[in-house]
Amino acid sequence: MKNEFKVIANLLSENTRVLDVGCGDGSLMSLLEKEKGIEVRGLEIDQTNVQKCIHKGLSVIQGNAETELHQFPDRSFDYVILSQTLQAFYDPSKVMNELLRIGKSVIVSIPNFGFWKVRLKLLLFGKMPVTKTLPNTWYNTPNLHMCTIKDLFIFCDEKSIKIKKVIGINEDKTSYIKKSNLEIKNLFSKVGIFLIG
Amino acid sequence: MPSLAGLFFWMNEKLENIKKLKVSNSLKLDCGKTIKNFPLAYETYGKLNSNKDNAILVFHALTGDQFVAGTNPITNKNGWWVTAVGPGKAIDTNKYFVICANVIGGCMGSLGPRNINPETNQPYGLDFPVITIKDMVRAQESLLEHLGIKKLLCATGGSMGGMQLLQFCSTFPDKTFSAIPIACSTSHSAQNIALNELARQSIMADPVWDNGKYFLKNVQPKNGLAVARMVGHISYLSEKGMQEKFGRKLQEKADYEFSFNADFQVESYLRHQGYAFVERFDANSILYITRAMDYFDLSKQFKGGLTEAFKGQRTKFLVISFSSDWLYTTKNNKDIVIALNAAGANVSYSEIVTDKGHDSFLLDELNFLKTLKGFIDSMYEKFKNEK
Numbered sequence: 001m002k003n004e005f006k007v008i009a010n011l012l013s014e015n016t017r018v019l020d021v022g023c024g025d026g027s028l029m030s031l032l033e034k035e036k037g038i039e040v041r042g043l044e045i046d047q048t049n050v051q052k053c054i055h056k057g058l059s060v061i062q063g064n065a066e067t068e069l070h071q072f073p074d075r076s077f078d079y080v081i082l083s084q085t086l087q088a089f090y091d092p093s094k095v096m097n098e099l100l101r102i103g104k105s106v107i108v109s110i111p112n113f114g115f116w117k118v119r120l121k122l123l124l125f126g127k128m129p130v131t132k133t134l135p136n137t138w139y140n141t142p143n144l145h146m147c148t149i150k151d152l153f154i155f156c157d158e159k160s161i162k163i164k165k166v167i168g169i170n171e172d173k174t175s176y177i178k179k180s181n182l183e184i185k186n187l188f189s190k191v192g193i194f195l196i197g
Numbered sequence: 198m199p200s201l202a203g204l205f206f207w208m209n210e211k212l213e214n215i216k217k218l219k220v221s222n223s224l225k226l227d228c229g230k231t232i233k234n235f236p237l238a239y240e241t242y243g244k245l246n247s248n249k250d251n252a253i254l255v256f257h258a259l260t261g262d263q264f265v266a267g268t269n270p271i272t273n274k275n276g277w278w279v280t281a282v283g284p285g286k287a288i289d290t291n292k293y294f295v296i297c298a299n300v301i302g303g304c305m306g307s308l309g310p311r312n313i314n315p316e317t318n319q320p321y322g323l324d325f326p327v328i329t330i331k332d333m334v335r336a337q338e339s340l341l342e343h344l345g346i347k348k349l350l351c352a353t354g355g356s357m358g359g360m361q362l363l364q365f366c367s368t369f370p371d372k373t374f375s376a377i378p379i380a381c382s383t384s385h386s387a388q389n390i391a392l393n394e395l396a397r398q399s400i401m402a403d404p405v406w407d408n409g410k411y412f413l414k415n416v417q418p419k420n421g422l423a424v425a426r427m428v429g430h431i432s433y434l435s436e437k438g439m440q441e442k443f444g445r446k447l448q449e450k451a452d453y454e455f456s457f458n459a460d461f462q463v464e465s466y467l468r469h470q471g472y473a474f475v476e477r478f479d480a481n482s483i484l485y486i487t488r489a490m491d492y493f494d495l496s497k498q499f500k501g502g503l504t505e506a507f508k509g510q511r512t513k514f515l516v517i518s519f520s521s522d523w524l525y526t527t528k529n530n531k532d533i534v535i536a537l538n539a540a541g542a543n544v545s546y547s548e549i550v551t552d553k554g555h556d557s558f559l560l561d562e563l564n565f566l567k568t569l570k571g572f573i574d575s576m577y578e579k580f581k582n583e584k
Contacts, residue, residue, distance in 0.1 A: 041543075047547065047548070047549070047550060047564065050545075050547050050568075051547070051564065051567060051568050051571060053545075054515065054545055054547065054568055054571045054572050054575070055571035055572075055574075055575060056575065057575030057576070057578065057579055058545075059513070059543050059544065059545045060545050060546075061534060061538075061544065061545060061546040062546050062547045062548050063531075063546070071531075071534065071535040071538050071539075072538055073538070073539050073541075076538075076541070
């Protein structure tokens with residue numbers, strides 16, 4: 001189980017309604033359903049993944065989050081989760097608005113482009129960094145809008161989106177991120193998880 | 198081959214030996230007329246378990262019947278959904294009890310225009326009342342009662358079967374634990390109606406049809422009915438699928454004949470499908486059933502709000518569409534998903550990528566069958582636990 005999923009699961013209260021956008025093969029959904037009794041729905045673009053979710057008895061809708069979030073009514077979920085996909089949309093800002101419309105709260109995780117190894121690789125080698133969290137090269141990466149934890153902080157500030165909690169993950173270690181420790185955590189977190197809305 | 202008149206006689210003989218429920222409750226139809234003491238022909242596969250929690254109801258499409266699996270005893274051909282239903286299949290009859298009834302208005306034993314009108318002692322013909330999808334569904338409710346099933350594990354159907362299913366879920370919200378509408382729509386588009394009208398007009402243009410009174414001479418307007426079937430067949434295939442299957446290939450000849458015989462394979466295919474169909478289907482039934490499909494408009498029943506139709510649904514839905522289906526498109530099916538979502542219902546949706554068009558649900562389409570099986574098996578586990 002990805003550490004990220006455990007962190008996300010801990011952010012959620014029991015008996016809530018959750019929409020997992022880009023739910024993949026349903027690993028997080030299964031975890032939430034089994035361990036927290038959460039009523040969870042998924043949106044997933046890939047047919048094979050959709051099939052896997054259905055086999056697990058999970059409710060999943062095949063569709064593209066970029067264009068098909070409009071089908072969910074306003075505030076129809078307690079939480080909407082978007083795990084490491086925000087950077088892959090053509091228009092992340094528009095998707096973010098949709099997530100905030102559908103969910104009373106939104107959990108967004110991002111691969112942190114501000115992680116020290118990423119910065120160092122670009123600085124030392126002058127090439128777009130390829131790491132475990134960012135395994136693709138510049139020409140085949142699905143990540144169109146890479147950003148750092150700090151960038152997302154600024155984004156939320158500018159759009160007046162309320163930040164409730166931010167958690168940084170580096171391997172097994174997790175830590176809360178606040179404005180006071182943002183610079184250092186932005187350097188040492190591989191993944192940032194934002195609870196907003 | 199027996200003559201057509203002989204064939205009908207022989208079919209009617211065989212129809213005497215199939216399972217039929219005499220529905221004694223009177224049923225007030227949408228058109229205002231009432232039917233009572235009418236036959237509802239059905240078939241079942243597999244065994245109902247002692248908990249009665251393994252029953253699956255299948256609704257058939259326009260030209261389908263109750264013979265879903267195995268061999269159809271009337272035509273001696275495969276049941277129309279053998280690809281999906283049977284021992285070890287996606288809908289496994291070793292595990293599940295599968296039920297299917299012939300729709301009223303049909304011609305496989307349920308009350309239809311070929312039945313005797315007690316008022317005239319002659320077949321109804323066009324005196325048969327115009328029926329709706331809702332009438333078909335309501336007629337089938339008594340079958341569940343008869344079989345002692347309070348709640349189905351699952352109900353499913355493709356095309357018009359899907360329409361019946363949506364109506365069923367809306368009219369009887371607590372009768373099934375899960376539902377799989379496949380390649381269907383909540384109302385016919387202008388194009389759908391136009392295609393059905395083409396089918397009806399080709400039947401009515403056949404002089405043998407004689408205002409629906411052809412049964413008096415014990416004949417069938419086979420030319421018109423065959424053309425009606427050809428129209429259907431074109432709409433069930435995708436352009437790409439048809440091109441790949443037939444292209445411009447010629448039918449067992451080296452060059453054009455410079456005639457109007459079936460030079461092209463696609464012509465030969467359509468003629469074959471058309472004329473094979475007249476042996477098993479009644480022309481008036483096509484008129485009545487296509488009309489029911491055209492009249493179907495679930496949102497109209499709820500004053501324009503499709504969301505209202507699904508309000509309070511506790512049934513777990515899986516909607517399935519096929520990417521190359523232009524008769525009931527992915528968009529049609531997504532609209533069902535959107536309405537279910539808006540109503541707060543539990544819904545899954547999958548679009549199966551295929552070139553095979555609307556017909557895909559009847560074919561050996563691996564991803565479709567896998568999805569179907571995965572959903573039903575997981576629903577069975579949930580249904581057992583819920584009880």
